Amino acid sequence: NSKVIQTPRYLVKGQGQKAKMRCIPEKGHPVVFWYQQNKNNEFKFLINFQNQEVLQQIDMTEKRFSAECPSNSPCSLEIQSSEAGDSALYLCASSPRRNQDTQYFGPGTRLLVL
Amino acid sequence: QQKVQQSPESLIVPEGAMTSLNCTFSDSASQYFAWYRQHSGKAPKALMSIFSNGEKEEGRFTIHLNKASLHFSLHIRDSQPSDSALYLCAVRSGSFNKLTFGAGTRLAVCP
Numbered sequence: 001n002s003k004v005i006q007t008p009r010y011l012v013k014g015q016g017q018k019a020k021m022r023c024i025p026e027k028g029h030p031v032v033f034w035y036q037q038n039k040n041n042e043f044k045f046l047i048n049f050q051n052q053e054v055l056q057q058i059d060m061t062e063k064r065f066s067a068e069c070p071s072n073s074p075c076s077l078e079i080q081s082s083e084a085g086d087s088a089l090y091l092c093a094s095s096p097r098r099n100q101d102t103q104y105f106g107p108g109t110r111l112l113v114l
Numbered sequence: 115q116q117k118v119q120q121s122p123e124s125l126i127v128p129e130g131a132m133t134s135l136n137c138t139f140s141d142s143a144s145q146y147f148a149w150y151r152q153h154s155g156k157a158p159k160a161l162m163s164i165f166s167n168g169e170k171e172e173g174r175f176t177i178h179l180n181k182a183s184l185h186f187s188l189h190i191r192d193s194q195p196s197d198s199a200l201y202l203c204a205v206r207s208g209s210f211n212k213l214t215f216g217a218g219t220r221l222a223v224c225p
Contacts, residue, residue, distance in 0.1 A: 004157070031211065041200060043215035055210045091158070101146040101206055103213065105157040 004106035013082045021109040022074040025094030037089040082113040116141045120216035133190040137203030146206035149188045153199045193223045
């Protein structure tokens with residue numbers, strides 16, 4: 001079973017509202033990824049971290065999305081002003097090393113924006 | 115930008131059959147090729163991965179990579195109902211371990 005913990009499992013927001021979800025990576029995994037999986041099962045990479053440092057992020061993340069992985073606290077992904085198109089499954093994954101390819105996923109937070 | 119495509123979109127096979135899933139990618143410099151499996155409502159889980167051309171077998175699962183053809187595949191021998199899931203192929207090119215996923219093949223194995 002996955003050891004990556006994501007909360008909440010389900011999130012319902014109105015358009016324009018903030019939506020925040022959290023991820024606790026597997027113990028000993030300093031590398032964390034966020035992906036968005038839409039209703040067609042398509043994955044979109046959002047951002048990844050090594051410890052607190054952002055390694056890579058897409059343009060979408062730079063505008064309405066913000067993410068952080070503070071020391072000794074869960075990682076978080078927040079959408080500042082939710083849009084209907086943001087409705088998706090948000091998956092967090094972790095990895096034990098930066099050059100370790102296998103990623104270990106959590107069960108996701110399913111966001112519905114009404 | 116890397117494009118990863120899977121075929122078929124969905125597949126129904128009888129229990130005990132051989133199942134073959136396909137994945138094509140666009141970046142010839144890709145370095146890591148993997149299959150993940152996602153049961154409904156569950157986390158995607160890595161099944162198998164390969165780095166260089168050839169085949170690798172683990173139990174009932176075989177992964178085959180042909181970089182020149184920009185293609186890799188997953189073969190499941192003696193398919194079981196518990197294999198019913200969404201199968202996702204993933205490719206890494208470049209640094210920082212970002213994976214590009216295909217849109218998945220939904221497999222149903224009927225008893």
